[in-house]
Amino acid sequence: MPVAFVPPASIECRQSSITARKINPGQPIRNEHAALMGRFLYRFKLDFNSEAYVMQELDPKMAIIDSRSMLNEGDGIKGDMISGLSSSLMKRDNATLVSASGRHRASFLRLSGFVYAKLEKSFRGIENKIRLLN
Amino acid sequence: MENYDVLSGPATLIEIPDAKNDYVAWVTGGQLVDLWKSDAFVDTIRNRFSKVVSVSGEVISSLRRNLDFNGYYIAHILDQLSEEEFCRISEEYEVMLRSEETEELKEKIKILFGISRERFTASDLSNIFKIEEGVAEHILNDLREGGFITDSEG
Numbered sequence: 001m002p003v004a005f006v007p008p009a010s011i012e013c014r015q016s017s018i019t020a021r022k023i024n025p026g027q028p029i030r031n032e033h034a035a036l037m038g039r040f041l042y043r044f045k046l047d048f049n050s051e052a053y054v055m056q057e058l059d060p061k062m063a064i065i066d067s068r069s070m071l072n073e074g075d076g077i078k079g080d081m082i083s084g085l086s087s088s089l090m091k092r093d094n095a096t097l098v099s100a101s102g103r104h105r106a107s108f109l110r111l112s113g114f115v116y117a118k119l120e121k122s123f124r125g126i127e128n129k130i131r132l133l134n
Numbered sequence: 135m136e137n138y139d140v141l142s143g144p145a146t147l148i149e150i151p152d153a154k155n156d157y158v159a160w161v162t163g164g165q166l167v168d169l170w171k172s173d174a175f176v177d178t179i180r181n182r183f184s185k186v187v188s189v190s191g192e193v194i195s196s197l198r199r200n201l202d203f204n205g206y207y208i209a210h211i212l213d214q215l216s217e218e219e220f221c222r223i224s225e226e227y228e229v230m231l232r233s234e235e236t237e238e239l240k241e242k243i244k245i246l247f248g249i250s251r252e253r254f255t256a257s258d259l260s261n262i263f264k265i266e267e268g269v270a271e272h273i274l275n276d277l278r279e280g281g282f283i284t285d286s287e288g
Contacts, residue, residue: 025207028228040228083257
């Protein structure tokens with residue numbers, strides 16, 4: 001169950017649990033991947049301490065958007081910013097508040113259908129370290 | 135050509151044989167960098183300015199539509215809109231993503247970085263210009279490699 005902290009990293013699954021302190025929904029898109037699902041896909045963007053995990057694997061277990069995507073149950077990505085696509089909508093019923101740290105709480109959401117989540121920005125500390133190493 | 139002391143340093147007087155036209159000169163450190171006929175200069179400025187206006191317009195309308203859609207999304211999350219109603223509205227807001235990378239697109243993204251100090255990510259650019267994220271990412275990498283943007287900008 002690897003968890004990636006550095007881009008490029010993504011997950012694709014049938015059900016995903018996502019956690020973030022800031023969630024931005026986005027306009028629905030239609031492209032070749034959406035056409036495979038037979039409908040449009042909704043964008044989403046997670047900000048501040050974001051994470052996304054595979055809860056239910058794709059069936060058949062094959063990446064649709066990015067061949068490098070992690071597909072196994074429990075695989076995840078963690079970072080400062082995650083963007084993605086989902087065939088289902090976020091709903092209040094699927095959201096619960098969880099403790100993210102001693103002081104902060106975060107939304108814990110379940111997305112079903114098809115979910116693609118991509119790590120867009122690492123945590124600042126990791127990003128700075130990588131910059132120094134380069 | 136003659137040299138004059140103008141302000142703090144020497145300047146160059148440029149003699150132009152065709153005196154019927156007005157000229158605009160770009161002089162830096164007393165040296166002539168470039169010289170345009172004034173109408174050509176105005177055309178260049180107008181051209182550049184119209185590109186900035188066009189990119190700004192595209193960005194504003196894209197963000198406005200996104201904001202509108204998010205309003206409906208919030209209404210749906212608060213159970214003020216049923217799933218059927220929301221899906222119907224979603225159809226009005228759906229966007230077709232383009233997957234071709236063009237020089238024009240790259241130019242637009244350069245202009246956006248030039249006029250704004252925001253940190254735009256690949257997903258932001260994909261959202262604004264209705265392009266695939268892979269295309270946006272590729273252009274961002276190109277701009278980074280070319281030194282046009284730094285890691286802290288995009």
